[in-house]
Amino acid sequence: MSCILRTHHLTKRYGETAVVNDVNMTVKAGDIYGFLGANGAGKTTTLRLITGLIRPSAGDIELFGAPVLGNKKKVLERIGSIIEHPGFYLNLNAKDNLEIHRRLMGMGNKECIDDILAAVGLLDAKKQAVKNYSLGMKQRLGIARALLHHPELLILDEPTTGLDPGGIKEIRQLFLELANKRGITFLISSHLLSEIEQLANKIGIIHKGSLLEEIDRETLRKKTRHYIEIKVTDERKAAFILEQKLATTDYVAAGSGVLRVYEHLEQPDRISFTLANNGVGVKEMVLSGDSLEDYFLKLTGGERFA
């Protein structure tokens, strides 16, 4: 997959403090990249750097395979973003707001506005004054505006802030639809672990200005799976019995007589009983594995996200 965004040693200092510190992040085409970090971690600053709102103190940014420096206009045209609160003309309706923006930016034709309003689920509300919109509707309108010039990459800073669980779910659905139907790549920041985990296929964790880890959701899920760890007298025989008698396929032999079984978590007694009945002694048995929350706590040295 081609690289949409790559930062090299990206750094932003304010005075003595590096609020973004040597960040190397990679977003590939088709990614929904979740940029996760606590308040003050450096998310907004990083996104402002990427979208050219502020300049790095050190390091550089590559967008669509080209350095931003020297190609700023050309590459930024391919990005849509909501980083600051989008301002609207509150007395005007959604359609007129988008039309003004379209003309100001000298973009596309008029007809595309209804398409975009339909894509974000606002077509039925397009004649309603924006001042009567709910927060969720305003977010959708902001997204519509960011989509108006058909960007390939959408950069959104905490787009679900202030929404209730229903609104968050709807926006999540919208992002997935835009990613699947329009092939848009997303870079979305959040301080909510659960939200990012449900949406992103790749997660970058920023903490005190440093990117601690970039991890695929699948790898993260594997790392945070629970299992029963069993120390047995005969590892090979135990594996054979698990497969034959309990139809277990989801296990690994961890060496030194230890098996990790990812199934039957609710019935450890069934495992020990079956092994013992078939001549394998169980020396130890313990339910193990980090929860997602534990995993992040370890990574950030015990500090919570939210």
Ligand SMILES: Nc1ncnc2c1ncn2[C@@H]1O[C@H](COP(=O)(O)OP(=O)(O)OP(=O)(O)O)[C@@H](O)[C@H]1O
């Ligand atoms: N213009 C500035 N001058 C000085 N310090 C700044 C400036 N902008 C941001 N900072 C500092 O940089 C750090 C990171 O801020 P940033 O807004 O990037 O964090 P964030 O991860 O977006 O946090 P939040 O979740 O609260 O939005 C904070 O300590 C903030 O005070």
Ligand SMILES: [Mg+2]
């Ligand atoms: Mg922020």
